[in-house]
Amino acid sequence: MTGRRADLLHDKIEDLILTGELVPGERLDEVSLATRFGVSRTPIREALMQLAASGLIDLRPRRGAIVAEIGPKRMVEMFEVMAELEAICARLAARRATESDEAQICAHHQACAAAAAASDEDAYYYENEAFHEAIDAAAHQEFLSDQTRALRRRLKPYRRLQLRARGRVQNSFDEHEAVVRAILAHDAEAAAEAMRAHIVVQGERFTDLLASLETPRGARAR
Amino acid sequence: MTGRRADLLHDKIEDLILTGELVPGERLDEVSLATRFGVSRTPIREALMQLAASGLIDLRPRRGAIVAEIGPKRMVEMFEVMAELEAICARLAARRATESDEAQICAHHQACAAAAAASDEDAYYYENEAFHEAIDAAAHQEFLSDQTRALRRRLKPYRRLQLRARGRVQNSFDEHEAVVRAILAHDAEAAAEAMRAHIVVQGERFTDLLASLETPRGARAR
DNA sequence: ATACAAATTCTTGTATACAACTTTATTGAC
DNA sequence: GTCAATAAAGTTGTATACAAGAATTTGTAT
Numbered sequence: 064m065t066g067r068r069a070d071l072l073h074d075k076i077e078d079l080i081l082t083g084e085l086v087p088g089e090r091l092d093e094v095s096l097a098t099r100f101g102v103s104r105t106p107i108r109e110a111l112m113q114l115a116a117s118g119l120i121d122l123r124p125r126r127g128a129i130v131a132e133i134g135p136k137r138m139v140e141m142f143e144v145m146a147e148l149e150a151i152c153a154r155l156a157a158r159r160a161t162e163s164d165e166a167q168i169c170a171h172h173q174a175c176a177a178a179a180a181a182s183d184e185d186a187y188y189y190e191n192e193a194f195h196e197a198i199d200a201a202a203h204q205e206f207l208s209d210q211t212r213a214l215r216r217r218l219k220p221y222r223r224l225q226l227r228a229r230g231r232v233q234n235s236f237d238e239h240e241a242v243v244r245a246i247l248a249h250d251a252e253a254a255a256e257a258m259r260a261h262i263v264v265q266g267e268r269f270t271d272l273l274a275s276l277e278t279p280r281g282a283r284a285r
Numbered sequence: 286m287t288g289r290r291a292d293l294l295h296d297k298i299e300d301l302i303l304t305g306e307l308v309p310g311e312r313l314d315e316v317s318l319a320t321r322f323g324v325s326r327t328p329i330r331e332a333l334m335q336l337a338a339s340g341l342i343d344l345r346p347r348r349g350a351i352v353a354e355i356g357p358k359r360m361v362e363m364f365e366v367m368a369e370l371e372a373i374c375a376r377l378a379a380r381r382a383t384e385s386d387e388a389q390i391c392a393h394h395q396a397c398a399a400a401a402a403a404s405d406e407d408a409y410y411y412e413n414e415a416f417h418e419a420i421d422a423a424a425h426q427e428f429l430s431d432q433t434r435a436l437r438r439r440l441k442p443y444r445r446l447q448l449r450a451r452g453r454v455q456n457s458f459d460e461h462e463a464v465v466r467a468i469l470a471h472d473a474e475a476a477a478e479a480m481r482a483h484i485v486v487q488g489e490r491f492t493d494l495l496a497s498l499e500t501p502r503g504a505r506a507r
Numbered sequence: 508a509t510a511c512a513a514a515t516t517c518t519t520g521t522a523t524a525c526a527a528c529t530t531t532a533t534t535g536a537c
Numbered sequence: 538g539t540c541a542a543t544a545a546a547g548t549t550g551t552a553t554a555c556a557a558g559a560a561t562t563t564g565t566a567t
Binding site for chain 4: 324327328
């Protein structure tokens with residue numbers, strides 16, 4: 064235990080946002096949150112500042128915090144950058160993975176296979192994350208891993224959403240297969256390209272999803 | 286004016302670190318800083334948390350903050366990631382730059398030329414930054430620009446340091462020239478490669494510098 | 508003199524009180 | 538009835554007080 068309530072609050076508020084209980088654009092009132100969690104405003108403010116730093120909320124001076132509204136444009140951009148970062152990880156992993164790294168990657172890949180076979184989306188989602196983290200680790204570039212992890216975390220809810228799309232799990236697994244093969248063959252460029260394609264597809268699927276949902280602006284009348 | 290003292294304090298403390306007045310490993314006492322700047326601990330704490338989010342300081346629960354000690358390994362890693370990000374910017378800029386973007390890039394490039402000719406390192410440093418930001422803008426990828434800018438900001442002091450190395454300004458300018466040519470020719474891969482090389486060289490020069498300085502650990506006896 | 512233990516001091520984390528600013532509601536004029 | 542000005546309410550930013558956990562010092566035993 065860290066002894067800091069603010070850190071726990073950070074996670075709790077983050078959950079509220081990621082689960083959709085707090086929707087983009089919604090105001091985050093400090094006293095409401097404080098009473099809700101049974102603490103004073105001080106740790107709440109600290110948690111909010113951390114969330115603002117990670118981009119999940121917008122903090123407007125003297126005007127409080129709102130859940131960040133990430134427009135489709137920015138979302139696509141984030142997936143693009145994510146694709147580049149993960150591609151770099153894959154490229155490095157192909158060059159520098161140890162046997163133990165490769166074993167880890169294969170293990171998680173196999174776990175993905177099992178989840179896909181069972182059509183267990185939640186399990187696949189979880190193992191997918193572990194698979195990507197294993198590749199990050201194999202790149203042996205800590206700072207790159209940190210940056211990649213941070214962005215992956217931010218895109219988490221959206222990735223989860225788009226895994227629900229028809230046939231996406233099987234496709235995702237096939238794409239993983241290509242990545243794994245390239246890494247085991249120590250083919251850096253192929254690994255990078257396979258990984259980039261894998262993430263880019265996710266971004267595209269996500270924009271498809273957005274287009275199909277496309278909520279009319281300002282639905283809330285007054 | 287923002288009305289938030291914490292924001293100003295953030296910049297002031299940052300300055301203390303970047304100018305070297307506060308050295309890596311040094312403890313940042315909240316009350317000392319508070320009395321120093323004539324405010325209470327509250328805004329100081331907020332500033333410290335912001336600085337921690339940007340990685341400039343380490344915040345250890347219940348044990349206070351220290352100026353982040355960025356080891357040579359991590360520093361090299363940061364330059365590597367920076368090289369990749371800037372390379373992506375250059376690639377996109379080669380593809381998507383408008384005439385106005387190109388004019389901006391050329392203008393700053395020329396200003397660099399003037400500074401280099403005058404051997405004015407400080408002016409060159411300033412214009413160099415503007416040059417890179419112009420390329421970021423030409424990529425038309427806001428999120429990528431944000432990430433790149435954030436990392437550039439973090440590497441700022443180290444870049445400045447290494448510009449002082451003999452002949453580095455002229456070399457830097459020559460490398461810029463290659464980047465500009467590739468962008469104007471809309472040769473995306475050449476632009477990416479030229480930019481990557483440009484940044485990687487900086488990282489190498491920096492590690493050279495580190496090796497030559499190499500301070501013995503724990504110089505402060507007790 | 509050294510090592511360990513207990514107690515004191517110091518520092519951080521949280522709560523509360525107050526001040527400054529924003530927003531909303533009310534009142535009045537047109 | 539609409540709009541503007543003004544007053545009231547509510548929210549954020551800052552200061553201060555208090556609680557709890559580290560670090561340091563002091564005392565004792567070996």
